[in-house]
Amino acid sequence: MYTIERQQLILQFVRKHKVVKLVTLTNEFNVSMETIRRDIQQLAQEKKIEKFYGGVKYIEPVEGLIDNRLHEQLPEKVAIAKACASLVQDGECIFIDSGTTTYQMTQFLLEKEKLTVITNSLPVAFDLIGSNIEVIIIGGKIRHSEKSVTSNDFLFRFDHLNINKAFICASGVSIEKGISDFSLEEAITRKQIINISQTVYVAADSSKFNKDVAIQVCPVNEVDMIITDYALPKDTINHFTDKGVQLKIVKTNIEDTK
CATH class of the missing domain: 3.40.50.1360 (Rossmann fold)
Incomplete structure (x- = not known):
């Protein structure tokens, strides 16, 4: 699976569950914690999710320009x-x-x-x-x-x-x-x-x-x-x-x- 595809699936999963532990994501997508952390870092930089210790939560979007x-x-x-x-x-x-x-x-x-x-x-x-x-x-x-x-x-x-x-x-x-x-x-x-x-x-x-x-x-x-x-x-x-x-x-x- 391509990185961009996995990140979109991670975002979909987090959106559905609102708050998710990192270990849950590693199990769900069958990848290492290091890989999940990289994906989460990218999604957080794009302000699509918010990180906290041991997990992430979904950021509800508002319409931008x-x-x-x-x-x-x-x-x-x-x-x-x-x-x-x-x-x-x-x-x-x-x-x-x-x-x-x-x-x-x-x-x-x-x-x-x-x-x-x-x-x-x-x-x-x-x-x-x-x-x-x-x-x-x-x-x-x-x-x-x-x-x-x-x-x-x-x-x-x-x-x-x-x-x-x-x-x-x-x-x-x-x-x-x-x-x-x-x-x-x-x-x-x-x-x-x-x-x-x-x-x-x-x-x-x-x-x-x-x-x-x-x-x-x-x-x-x-x-x-x-x-x-x-x-x-x-x-x-x-x-x-x-x-x-x-x-x-x-x-x-x-x-x-x-």
Whole structure:
């Protein structure tokens, strides 16, 4: 097992149990205490867990600036974005959400023919300037922390859009509370996009699963597929698929991030 894969699994385990002894981790992952200490040191530096004598505890995340999150779990995000882009056909009209995972899609769309991208993400729009892709950015209020646009019907006529496929981000994904986000305004915009799109995909790395944040966007049964990475634990995969949720699990290709 690669170090990055083991560290993601350790993070998933600590998130699930909240507080874990180091010796428990050595037994669970069948590695030496020295290896676990190195993994824990890395995760602690990334402020994903907190160390204490003999153990660790999970740090509940809060939403940070998009620029600060761009390089978090980058291999996973790029792999998910590449899988999302592979679902896009020439001539389609798609929605790309504001988020660090969907943002990575732009590099894989440039060879598409007669593609229209609707987005509320300023970085996505800027990346596609000069390409042969038609870009429509929704009108509304700029959310500075996310470099995104949030909108309501009185600001933008969503009913005029004909979206084949929507690629939505999430801060939390669970069976009980569905897809959730930190921002009410972002959630409202996503709800509107989901309601008018023919097919809805959620792009969420494995760290977002079994977690609920402030605002529900929609139940999981309102999306067609969730695309995530290989570090998602098997019991979580089974938990979701047993409830009829379609998952697409992708492997990380480090070369794509260089």
